[in-house]
Amino acid sequence: MIIFFNRRACQFKPESPPKYSGAAGVDKSTSKVGQLRLRPHEIDGRVTAENEVVMDQLTFLGTGTSTGVPMIGCSCSVCRSPNAKDKRMRSSVWIQAGGMSVVIDTSTDFRTQALAVGMTALDAVFFTHYHADHIHGIDDLRSFNFIHNRAIECYGGADALERIRGMFGYIFDGRPDTGGGKPRLELNAITAPVTVGGLTVEPIPVMHGELEVYGYRVNKTAYVTDCSRIPEPSLRRLEGLDCLILGALGIKSHPTHFTLEQALAAISTLAPKRAYLTHLNHNIGHDEVSANLPPNVFLAYDGLAIGI
Ligand SMILES: [Zn+2]
Ligand SMILES: [Zn+2]
Numbered sequence: 001m002i003i004f005f006n007r008r009a010c011q012f013k014p015e016s017p018p019k020y021s022g023a024a025g026v027d028k029s030t031s032k033v034g035q036l037r038l039r040p041h042e043i044d045g046r047v048t049a050e051n052e053v054v055m056d057q058l059t060f061l062g063t064g065t066s067t068g069v070p071m072i073g074c075s076c077s078v079c080r081s082p083n084a085k086d087k088r089m090r091s092s093v094w095i096q097a098g099g100m101s102v103v104i105d106t107s108t109d110f111r112t113q114a115l116a117v118g119m120t121a122l123d124a125v126f127f128t129h130y131h132a133d134h135i136h137g138i139d140d141l142r143s144f145n146f147i148h149n150r151a152i153e154c155y156g157g158a159d160a161l162e163r164i165r166g167m168f169g170y171i172f173d174g175r176p177d178t179g180g181g182k183p184r185l186e187l188n189a190i191t192a193p194v195t196v197g198g199l200t201v202e203p204i205p206v207m208h209g210e211l212e213v214y215g216y217r218v219n220k221t222a223y224v225t226d227c228s229r230i231p232e233p234s235l236r237r238l239e240g241l242d243c244l245i246l247g248a249l250g251i252k253s254h255p256t257h258f259t260l261e262q263a264l265a266a267i268s269t270l271a272p273k274r275a276y277l278t279h280l281n282h283n284i285g286h287d288e289v290s291a292n293l294p295p296n297v298f299l300a301y302d303g304l305a306i307g308i
């Protein structure tokens with residue numbers, strides 16, 4: 001991790017209006033970050049002007065389950081909650097580390113999310129799996145084609161990429177673009193760690209019901225979203241973490257997702273220094289559930305940025 005501290009950063013006021021439309025903030029539980037905010041357009045090549053801040057960081061672009069929260073047509077207390085931390089777009093994270101800017105998944109809300117956090121560069125995309133909530137923002141990668149004037153490298157499991165090829169035939173069928181525009185993407189199937197610039201990302205297979213999907217590990221941080229079982233070999237690859245981000249759908253049992261209780265049990269087994277829960281549904285009220293979590297476990301929320 002590289003940090004350049006400076007005067008302007010110290011002048012950042014916690015009460016300043018967040019850039020993010022929801023509940024933006026920086027996790028106070030990590031002293032590495034404090035109240036500092038990364039300026040993504042200055043990440044490439046670690047070019048920093050005086051008084052700028054650069055650090056390795058992960059930002060939660062969305063922390064909701066496939067419907068998002070609030071859910072269309074629902075009037076439950078969480079869907080009607082005025083708390084910004086109860087507003088959840090579809091799950092995805094943005095990692096700025098090793099001089100690279102990468103996202104894990106392009107959620108249905110990707111465009112809104114990228115605008116909200118001021119994302120102006122993107123080097124690569126890692127897909128966890130092919131479910132709609134994790135990939136339906138894929139067309140908006142076009143903007144990064146325009147910015148960088150090149151194809152965007154995308155990584156994932158072979159099966160997930162094959163499904164994505166089929167679901168987005170207009171992108172991958174090789175037919176000429178007749179004016180509608182399509183993103184330029186390079187799909188790379190991986191089974192082992194891949195290094196993008198100065199960033200090494202390790203795929204970790206986990207089970208999402210009967211479907212094998214990928215979690216990803218970057219240094220001592222791992223992101224494991226849709227998951228109902230972690231196989232033994234993957235458990236070993238998730239040891240020694242500073243930070244585990246784990247999906248916890250809600251309270252009621254579900255065939256393809258950990259419940260809150262099951263996620264807490266997995267966290268207890270893996271014993272990361274701290275953990276964040278994501279992919280949350282409308283049974284999880286932020287304040288109510290947060291009040292009863294173990295001291296090193298937190299509910300993630302949209303716009304939250306943590307040092308990694
Ligand atoms: Zn999902
Ligand atoms: Zn609801």
Ligand SMILES: [Zn+2]
Nearest residue numbers: 129131208226
């Ligand atoms: Zn899924």
